[in-house]
Amino acid sequence: MSALSPAYIRIVWAIAIRSIKRIMRRPQSLMPIFLVPTMFLVVTSGGAARAINLPGFPEVESFFQFAIAGAIVQSTMLGGLMAGINLSVDVDNGFFDRMIVAPVPRSALVLGRVLGSAAIALFQACLYLALGVVFGASIEGGIFGILLILVLAGICAASMGGLAVALALRAQAQWVQGVFPLVFVIIFMSSAFFPRELLTGPAETIAGYNPISYLAEGMREPIISGVSGSVELKAFAIGLGLTIFTTLIAVWALRVRLGGSR
Amino acid sequence: MTPVIEVEQLVREFKSPSGGSMQAVAGVDLAVNEGEVYGFLGPNGAGKTTLVRMLVTLLRPSSGTARVAGFDIVNEPGSVRSAIGVTLQEAALDPLMTGFELLQLQATLHGLRKGAASAKADELLERVDLVRAKDARLGTYSGGMTRRLDLAMSLIHEPKVLFLDEPTTGLDPISRKVLWDEVRALNHEGTTVFLTTQYLEEADALADRVGIIADGKLVAEDTPENLKADIGAARLEVTINDPASHAKAREILGGHGRLLKPRSGVSFFLQLPPGDTQLAPYVIELDQAGVTVDRVDLVEPSLDDVFLLKTGHHLDADAADAAPTPVP
Numbered sequence: 051m052s053a054l055s056p057a058y059i060r061i062v063w064a065i066a067i068r069s070i071k072r073i074m075r076r077p078q079s080l081m082p083i084f085l086v087p088t089m090f091l092v093v094t095s096g097g098a099a100r101a102i103n104l105p106g107f108p109e110v111e112s113f114f115q116f117a118i119a120g121a122i123v124q125s126t127m128l129g130g131l132m133a134g135i136n137l138s139v140d141v142d143n144g145f146f147d148r149m150i151v152a153p154v155p156r157s158a159l160v161l162g163r164v165l166g167s168a169a170i171a172l173f174q175a176c177l178y179l180a181l182g183v184v185f186g187a188s189i190e191g192g193i194f195g196i197l198l199i200l201v202l203a204g205i206c207a208a209s210m211g212g213l214a215v216a217l218a219l220r221a222q223a224q225w226v227q228g229v230f231p232l233v234f235v236i237i238f239m240s241s242a243f244f245p246r247e248l249l250t251g252p253a254e255t256i257a258g259y260n261p262i263s264y265l266a267e268g269m270r271e272p273i274i275s276g277v278s279g280s281v282e283l284k285a286f287a288i289g290l291g292l293t294i295f296t297t298l299i300a301v302w303a304l305r306v307r308l309g310g311s312r
Numbered sequence: 313m314t315p316v317i318e319v320e321q322l323v324r325e326f327k328s329p330s331g332g333s334m335q336a337v338a339g340v341d342l343a344v345n346e347g348e349v350y351g352f353l354g355p356n357g358a359g360k361t362t363l364v365r366m367l368v369t370l371l372r373p374s375s376g377t378a379r380v381a382g383f384d385i386v387n388e389p390g391s392v393r394s395a396i397g398v399t400l401q402e403a404a405l406d407p408l409m410t411g412f413e414l415l416q417l418q419a420t421l422h423g424l425r426k427g428a429a430s431a432k433a434d435e436l437l438e439r440v441d442l443v444r445a446k447d448a449r450l451g452t453y454s455g456g457m458t459r460r461l462d463l464a465m466s467l468i469h470e471p472k473v474l475f476l477d478e479p480t481t482g483l484d485p486i487s488r489k490v491l492w493d494e495v496r497a498l499n500h501e502g503t504t505v506f507l508t509t510q511y512l513e514e515a516d517a518l519a520d521r522v523g524i525i526a527d528g529k530l531v532a533e534d535t536p537e538n539l540k541a542d543i544g545a546a547r548l549e550v551t552i553n554d555p556a557s558h559a560k561a562r563e564i565l566g567g568h569g570r571l572l573k574p575r576s577g578v579s580f581f582l583q584l585p586p587g588d589t590q591l592a593p594y595v596i597e598l599d600q601a602g603v604t605v606d607r608v609d610l611v612e613p614s615l616d617d618v619f620l621l622k623t624g625h626h627l628d629a630d631a632a633d634a635a636p637t638p639v640p
Contacts, residue, residue, distance in 0.1 A: 057423050064420040068409065075408045075449075144404025148465070151368050151400075152421040153393040309372040 061154055065162020070169055072136050079132055082230070083174065087124040088181070091117055094243055106247050110274045115187040119270035120242035122178045122199065123262060126171040126207040127233050131226070133167040134214025138223035150308065160215055160300040164293070167211030168204035175203035175269075187273070195272025198282050205289035206265045212296025219303040242266035264288045316473050316504045317344035317367065322376035324362050336362040338528035339376065344506055344521075349499050351519025351536075352508040353615065359528040360508040361401060364477045367506070368398045381472050394422075397466030397474045397503075399459075401481065407451035411442055411461050414450065415468065422469040436464040440494065456487025463494060474498060476507045480514060492518060512615040522615065526623040540613040546589055547572065548582040550598075551607035561603045568594065 073079050095114035102113050110116045140146040149159060179189060179196060189195055210233070218226050240262040241249065249257050257263045268285020271278060319342045328334040337359045344350040354360050365371040367380055369389040378385045381395035405414060412433050419429030437446050440460040450458060459479060466474060476495065480488040495518055499505050509515050515522045516536050524532040524539075532539060552561050558579060565571060565582050574581035582594075591608055598605050 060420055060425070064417050068406075068413075068417060071413070072406070072408050140406070143406075144400055144402060145406050147370055147400055148398070148404055148418075149421065151370060151393060151396075151398045152418065153390050153423075154421050308370075 058155060058158055061158045062162045062165060065149075065159060066166035066169060069133060069136060069163050069166025073129075073132055073166075073170055079135075083125050083128040083132060084177070086128065087121040087178075090124060091121040091178075091181075094120075098243075101244075104248060106245070108245055108247075108274060111186075111188060114185060115182065115274055116245075116270065117243055118178055118182040118187060118273055119199075119266050120237070122175050122203050122269055123206055123240075123242045123266045124233070124237055125174045125178065126167075126203045127210045127237065127262070128230070129170050129174055130167040130207040130210025130212075131214045131229055131233060132170075133163045133211040134216075134218040134226045134229070135223070137163060137215055137218040138226045141218065142223055156304050156308070157301050160212070160297060160304055163215050164208045164211040164297050164300070167207040171203040171207030172200050174207075175200050179273075182273070189273055190276040191272030192276075195277050198272050198277060199269045202265055202269050202282070202285055202289060205286070205293055206262075206269075209261075209265075209289060209292040209296050212293060212298075212300045216296065216300040216303040219300065219307045236260065236262055240266055261288045261292050314346045315343040316346045316382070317342070317350070317378070317380050317506060319343070319363075319367070319378045320376055322363065322366060322378055323374045324359075324366060324371065325374040335374075335528050337366070337373075340525070340528070340530050342523055342530060342533065344504060346504055347499070347502060348520045349495070349505040349507060349518050351515035351522040352506065352525060353510070353512070353515045353522055353619070354508075354525035355510055358525045360510075360525055361477055362528075363525070364400075364475055364506070364508055368396060368475050369393055394469070395472050397469070397471035399462045399466045399474075399476050399479055401477045405450050405458060405462060405465075408449060410447050410449055411437060411453070412446040414461065415465060418465045418468045424468075432468055436467060439467075440464045441490075454487070456483055456490065459483060459487065459491060460494070463491065467498070471503065473504045473506065476505060478508055478510065480509070480511065488514075512619075516615055524615075524619055524622055526619075531622040532618060536615060539615065539618045545584045545587070546613065547611045548580075548584055548591065548594060549574065549578045549607075549609040549611055550580040550582065550594070550605060551577070552579045552598075552603060553606045554604060557603040560601055561598055564597055564601055564603070565594065 091114070094117050095112070099113045101107060102110055102116065108116070137146065140149070150156075179199065183189065191198065214226060214229065217229065237243070239253070239256045240260040241257045242262060246254065246257050246263055246267070264285045265288065268282045268289070271281045319340055322337055322340045323335055324337040325333045325335050340359075340363060352360050352363070362371065366373050367378055367385060369385055369392050372386060380392045383391040383395065385392055409417070415433035415436055416429045419432045424432060437443050440463060442457060442461060442464070445453060445457060450461070453461065463479070479495075480491055483491065492514070495505060495507070507514075507518060519536060521534060522536050522539060523530050550561065550565065552558060561580060562571070565580050568582060569585055570583040572581040572583055589610060591610055595605050595608055
């Protein structure tokens with residue numbers, strides 16, 4: 051079965067749909083991916099409101115408008131992590147064995163979950179954009195900008211989803227859940243909630259090497275100043291590269307888990 | 313008869329907690345013929361599930377070879393998976409999905425298009441009598457319903473060979489009976505069934521042939537009737553409530569054969585001579601000696617007796633209570 055055959059696509063789609071249903075049917079799994087970033091958005095928007103007056107800070111309506119992209123990154127990364135947590139549950143209760151005992155291409159089992167994360171990310175991004183508009187933030191990039199943000203949100207979730215799936219295949223469930231705080235560390239060491247231009251020293255260097263910075267900036271620009279093209283393109287290229295890389299790691303992890311069986 | 317499962321010197325080693333290695337399956341040879349129900353009997357930890365996991369391509373063998381439906385389990389795993397249906401221990405199903413959704417997903421994994429997948433899901437729900445629960449989430453299903461759905465999922469592609477790993481463990485007697493009937497029906501339709509179980513009566517009721525596994529090795533294999541016939545004679549259970557009569561009864565019964573350790577609530581357990589199935593002479597002799605017999609039963613050899621004979625211990629604690637141990 052080739053990766054572009056209708057049967058392969060149907061399998062990937064079916065697994066993605068199941069991933070979405072699993073998350074939607076467990077309100078407790080929705081809490082961390084919406085509640086935590088929303089709380090963080092509210093707190094930083096209030097606490098760092100005056101930061102927009104710093105010299106060199108991009109021209110924005112409010113810190114809230116600036117931070118919406120950070121909230122989307124945070125939410126979609128946590129959403130991607132849910133793909134790994136749900137896979138851990140499947141591995142623990144044996145449902146994953148039932149799936150791999152079917153004549154299914156191994157890559158489809160991974161791709162389905164990664165795609166599921168990306169699909170949920172569209173919903174997450176829409177929610178935060180709607181929240182932004184409701185509380186007075188403009189989306190300067192208009193409809194095209196929103197579409198770009200949705201694409202980048204999907205890529206952000208998929209890249210994290212690939213990593214989480216790989217981890218779930220090679221480690222126990224508690225290790226996957228243990229990545230939760232790491233997501234926050236990765237975000238705080240990026241430019242998701244603060245402009246890279248104003249970071250100094252090690253923070254600036256780390257943020258420069260952190261791919262999440264570029265994804266956040268790619269989502270932020272259409273919100274605060276409209277679509278320039280170069281920032282979004284860079285975010286797209288880095289995000290897609292990261293997604294391909296983490297997905298390949300996940301496929302490798304599955305092969306290792308299955309002891310090399312095809 | 314054509315073998316659909318052929319296993320030769322199959323071994324699976326695992327690392328032991330002490331750092332060395334241990335063989336969960338230690339060189340098993342077996343062949344299962346087309347259309348057969350093969351019962352694989354053994355206690356927990358005997359190696360049943362490890363063998364099944366190798367045969368269904370979930371686990372690579374350390375050494376040895378096996379072919380299922382004509383395909384090598386290591387070199388042609390995809391072909392093996394297309395030919396088999398599997399229900400694993402503990403009905404591993406997603407409690408957040410409905411029965412219909414799970415069947416539809418399984419059908420898609422086996423290459424069916426949406427319309428065909430839905431039709432197949434409906435057909436199988438009907439077969440396992442779950443039509444009314446089709447849109448209920450698995451979390452609301454009883455153990456028996458879950459097991460039936462699990463079985464239905466393994467039938468989605470009409471497999472040639474069906475592997476059932478302890479399919480009735482934890483089920484109530486009625487649910488067990490329903491599942492047994494379904495296994496019989498499937499076998500009648502031509503499906504070869506490889507069934508692992510720790511229940512003697514299940515192997516006895518369903519299997520054409522039984523393999524007994526202990527410590528990773530196949531220690532006996534034949535039809536249940538032949539295995540039991542190897543044990544030979546029946547045994548006599550005698551209950552005498554008056555302890556004062558026990559010495560006399562022991563003397564009389566001991567003169568007729570070997571006394572075995574009786575199960576709880578029974579006074580004497582006598583290994584009868586081959587061919588002897590008469591109760592009356594023993595009861596009359598005891599009565600004439602002034603011993604009042606409160607209960608007497610003739611016990612036919614069971615698979616647990618076979619297990620005891622081949623391995624030196626009972627299949628499980630419950631069985632130990634129900635079957636005799638030789639008195640030194």
